Amino acid sequence: MNAFAMLAESWRAIIANRMRSFLTMLGMIIGVAAVVLMLAVGQGAQSAIDETISSMGSNLFIVLSGATTSGGQRMGLGTAPTLTMNDAAALAEVPNITAAAPVQPGTAATVYAGNNWSTSITGVTPDYLQVRNWAVASGFAFTDADVRGAARVALVGKTVADNLFGDENPVGKTMRIKQSPFTVVGVLEAKGQSLDGRDQDDVVLVPVTTAQRKLFGSQFPGSVRFIMVQANSAEAMPAVEKEMNVLLRSRHRIAEDADADFSVRNLSAMAEASASATRIMSYVLGAIASISLIVGGIGIMNIMLVSVTERTREIGIRIAIGARHRDILLQFLLEAVTISLIGCLIGVGLGIGGAWAVQKFAGFPVLVTPDIAVLAFSVAAGVGVFFGFYPARRAALMNPIDALRYQ
């Protein structure tokens, strides 16, 4: 019996019981739509997190300076001037460290023409851009020479550029930070929100020396608030962390049993934890949704069993006039798979439509990749075969004499 004729037979049986076939399909439709929607939402969240993490930079450590004690109150990490430019330079020499960027942040008002904008002014070295994986969209980054000379040059973030310069191209313009004039040498590429929701583009980068000497004068020249360190691979990170501790303790002459006056944090590990939480969430969503697929499959099995019983006589006739086991088996299996696949097709459509609606009306990031559809499709075919097999086998193994006698 050829495949096309068999398909026509199955289709005829499905059409003959339209309402019943449709209700059975509905189980598959709902199951598949739920799986597609959940996976789309999960993947959307995943890709949003991934984007945020890659905007932070990869394999990152942050070395914070220690806490000061003021009138009996400890002021928190980063307040004591224990880290220096020289510490950063020494860290950069540690094996497997690609860059160590000293950072001196502050806040100041900026002015250009009639506009003013209060923003964070971050004193950095050119290494900072490499560590943060940050590109310059127009113009150029400042150089090590600018750092050595404490030049009054600035790189502005996208938000600052928009608020201060409007439609003008900021490159080459002179802006004022805390009254002093700075030449804008470049505009940073937009990065969007950080993991904790801060706008990373609301920033002005200036040479770290300029920040120390000309903007946020400190009684401890050469001190920095923190150092961002990038390792060359994720595998190297534990060893690098240990080496940094050893190096800084010896540079700061800290006795073996004393507390360190700095602290090293693994930023990438924190980001990885939040990414894996998202991944687990999307797996859980998918798993819950696939329960409805199984329920849909049981619906198919149920209706196929009814159908086989109802058509006992038909099966008897077919066997009597020459249908072999596999002819009957395939006929009923094909019927189950056809119901399942049509349901799946509609379900994928509904799921994608639903994902689109979620994005549009709930503002949730969703991502429909072709492999979601392929997965849903193959799962549905599998469900059809798995839940269709038992009824089909029951039909194929019928005794023709009993089947012909069945009323």
Add this chain to the structure above:
Amino acid sequence: MSNVIEVTQLGKDYATAAGAFAALKSVSLTIAQGEFVAIMGPSGSGKSTFMNLLGCLDYPSRGEYKLDGENVSLLSSDALAALRNRVIGFVFQGFNLLPRLNARDNVALPMLYRGAGSGERKQHADEMLAKVGLAGLGDRRPNQLSGGQQQRVAIARALANSPQLILADEPTGNLDSHTSDEVMGLFTELNHSGITVVLVTHESDIAKYAKRLVRFKDGEMVYDGHPEGGL
């Protein structure tokens, strides 16, 4: 003349609560190509069991059955299906047409299982319908046909794969006497064209159409000869 059916000491037991029950004790019989045989007997005589065995729908408990020279007991159920498909045409009391299919598709069904292409199926099915006097009714569903017409469709289906043997189980049981005569006329015609016909009936009028009568009683053959002598 070659033998289509060769039955030697054929028996069939059924398991019951009281132990094995021999529905068919020991029957030996040969039917040659071109014969027209009527099988009669009261219910429980074993004639239905015998027909099921002849139709290769069941395996015998004892003895040997050769259909078209093949020993049926040695064949797998798929090989039996292929043998039924090729050698036997079935006609049932209740017509047993598939209600969802039109007359043409019902007739084409055995060809479908033989593996014939769709063009051949359609053409040959229409030829068979014309042969049984139903030309032009191929698109009707069984419920749009009279009882006599339905039985003709069933006969056309039995003829679809040009079988050597037609097995008919009470083919006129659901028909009035006029239509019965028409259907029996058709069987006689087919028999004249060389097809072996074996039919089960309990009506003497129907059995008279046959050239040979076999009677069963209590699982045994009690008469085998000319219809006139056994009625």
